Every structure is written in structure tokens, then in C-alpha cells.
Amino acid sequence: HTYMAAEALEKAGKAMDIPLKAETNGSGGAKNVLTAEEIAAADGIIVAADKNVETARFDGKRVLFVPVSEGIHHPEELIGKIVEKQVPIYHYSGAVETTDTAKNESIGRQLYKHLMNGVSHMLPFVIGGGILIALAFLLDDYSINPANFGMNTPVAAFFKTVGGVAFNFMLPILAGYIAMSIADRPGLAVGFVGGSLAAAGTSFATILDPNTAAIPAGFLGALLAGFVGGYFMLGLRKVCDKLPDSLEGIKPILLYPVIGVLFMGLFMCLVNPIMGAINNGLIAFLNSLGGTSKILLGAVLAGMMSIDMGGPFNKAAYVTGTGAIATAAAAGAAQGAIEYQMMAAVMVGGMVPPLAIALCTTFFKKKFTQDERKSGVVNYIMGLCFITEGAIPFAASDPLRVIPSCVVGSAVAGALSMFFGCSLMAPHGGIFVFPVVTNVLGYVISLVVGSLVGMLLLGVLKKNKEQ
Structure with a gap:
């Protein structure tokens, strides 16, 4: 955008x-x-x-x-x-x-912008780490020790170790930059600490009794830490503005970090058990899905990727997918876990709109102007690289026909991806991460069928253009 x-x-x-x-x-x-x-x-x-x-x-x-x-x-x-x-x-x-x-910005939009600030800074860590971890499974030998899959060979162990280090930064970075977006630099340290505590599942119970099992609060806990920490620091700054000018120098180096980190520690130790229970409940619910329910989930997530092609609905689906793989990675889930299947559905849903439009400009040429046909070719590359935004110019010029066609095509692709049990540990990459997709043949079929459905619907709905 x-x-x-x-x-x-x-x-x-x-x-x-x-x-x-x-x-x-x-x-x-x-x-x-x-x-x-x-x-x-x-x-x-x-x-x-x-x-x-x-x-x-x-x-x-x-x-x-x-x-x-x-x-x-x-x-x-x-x-x-x-x-x-x-x-x-x-x-x-x-x-x-x-x-x-801007005076006319709603509270919802402000929250969305803070969230996107955290997500945009988080993505390099989760993409780089996720792809390296996926490569570790691709390069490993499952027969050596199934219980240690991903670490059995030196090469696989290297990729999984480095990828795991990068991936583990995901929650602290997310919470830190959400808090920084709200409260500027004083919020960064507080958010980082909150995200780390959410990932570790630290609580008063684990501190008082080291034998108590920690329950990580996961992605939801990091989100809560980012927003609560950010708004707490925003309030603290306003309170500190009333202090004498002579104390101005010690605010950023003493008052903000000490009070902020102390508050965040108390808050996360209090809420981590609650957020951890919610997190485990979601995992249990997802693992209980099967058959029609699982296919419907894939269709909804993939369809959301096409509603606004990079806007709030698209980002909500994408954040759900990345949050799911973060949860799965923290829980040590197996390669084909439902959380990884959700990410696969999200990505294939985001690849369909540009590809459906590109195919339509190729096989239904009378429906488009000469300039649209030229730009349509670029969408082949956009779609294969998982850049949904390539479809925006076409959607903006004819939303009533383009958006429904793309949504249906994406939903079909997501449903098929779930049906075939395709899973993806990397949250981005398009065709470049296809080698690390489980059941890659089923994934390719899902992408092709979804793109063709979108193309045919668009070809039927659109009217011929005068050249």
C-alpha cells in the first residue's frame, strides 16, 4: 500500500x-x-x-x-x-x-494502527525464523529419531536453532512496538518485557513454586501486554508532566523504565494464567475441529484475505494465521498441526485474487481495456509472490464484480487446502516456500482451482469494454 x-x-x-x-x-x-x-x-x-x-x-x-x-x-x-x-x-x-x-479518526482505527505498527515490525522475525524452521524439517531425516525431528542432522539443527532464535523474538517485538506506537519510546521497553513475560508464561505461582508449570499466554497475551503497557506509559507521561522541570532529565532514564517495567511485571504475572487458559482453550478448540468445520474455517480465513486485499479484514486473517503458528511453535506442535494448516489457508487465499485477475485478463480480453490487460500480466508475479495488493486497482475500478469473484475463489482455495491437510510453518513467501508445504501437490491444486473459479466468475460478471 x-x-x-x-x-x-x-x-x-x-x-x-x-x-x-x-x-x-x-x-x-x-x-x-x-x-x-x-x-x-x-x-x-x-x-x-x-x-x-x-x-x-x-x-x-x-x-x-x-x-x-x-x-x-x-x-x-x-x-x-x-x-x-x-x-x-x-x-x-x-x-x-x-x-x-486527524480529528475524525475513530478509536477503532487508532487501535488498528497501533496493532499494524507491531505487526509490521514483527514480520521480519516471524518470516525469517519460520522459513528457516520449515527448511530444517525439509532437510532432516525423520527416520533417525522421530521425537527429535528437525534436529537430527547437523544441517537441520543449524537451521532450526537459528530460526527458533529469530522466531522467539516475535511476541516481544509485537508487544514492544504496539506500546511504542501508543506511548513513543518510553513504551518500547515496557512492551518488550510484557511480550517476553507472555511468551514465558511467568506468573506469581511459578515464582513462588518453581515446580509449577508455566502456561504461556501466547499471541493474545502479547497483544494485551502491548496495548496495556502502551496506554499505561501514556498515562504515566501525563502524570510526570506535572513534576518540576528540574526532574525532566531523569524521567526517560529512571522514572519511565523503572515504574513501567514494575507495573508490567505485576500485571503480566496476574493475567498470564488467565490468558494462558484462554490460549490453551483456543488450541484445544482448533484441534477438535475436523471435517466440515475445518474446511469452513479454511474457507472463511482465505475469503477474508480477498475482502479488502490488504485492509483490516485481510490483516485480521493474516494476523490470525501468524498468531496460530506462533502458538503452535511455542507449544512444540507437530508439522501438520491445525495451526499450520490455518496459515496455509491464509496464504493460498491471498495468492488467488491477483492470479484470478491475471488469468481473466488473459482469457477474457474483451472484458478489459488495453492498459488493464498490460497491468494484468504483472499480477501473475504478484499472486505467485503472495502480494494480494496487486488486485487493488482492478477492485477499485469495479468492486461489485471483482471483489465477490475473488472472495469466492479464495474461499474455495482455502477450503481445498484444509481438505488436503496442507500445512505451512512459514508466514510468507508465496511459491518460494512451496517446498516446505506439507502435501504440496494438494496445495498447488487448491491454488489452481481457486484461481480458475475466481477467473470464471469474474469473466461471467464483467461486461465487455469498448476498446
């Missing part, structure tokens, strides 16, 4: 004959960064983002805060507001400055 919004804004600026420079701050870091001179000379700034950004440098400029989707769908309107001076002057207050400055 980051790069699609940047491209849309740049194209709109060029079409309107208005000089525009788009800085991107995606998963690869900040690129095309605005200089101080460019900011000073600008008529205004458009911040199109779904996570918090640094805004002190824009003090005294007209700044428009919008979701990233607005940058994709309404770039001309945003530029027009800046040019016509419909945007107020922004003044940096010195507090935690975020895109929440």
Missing part, C-alpha cells in the same frame, strides 16, 4: 501539473526522504499512513493526515485540498505526535 499510494500521488501531481515528491516509509525503511529545504518550500504535506510517523519536521506547514487508502484512491482530492489551502497549519506540540492528529 505504501508504494501504491506514492505512485498514485506522483501520477496525480504530474497530471495536475503540480510538483510533488513522495517519501515512502515502508518495510524497507524510509526512501526518497524529504530534505529540510524541500519541506520549507512545500505548499503543504500529505501524510497518508496507517502507522505513526515522525511529524516534528512539518511544524508550521499545512499538513493533511489521511489513511494510506486515501492516497491510493483519492490523490487528486488530497492535492487539491493542499493547493486550495483547505488544510490548517500544523503546530508540533512536543507530545507524542502521530497521524491520530
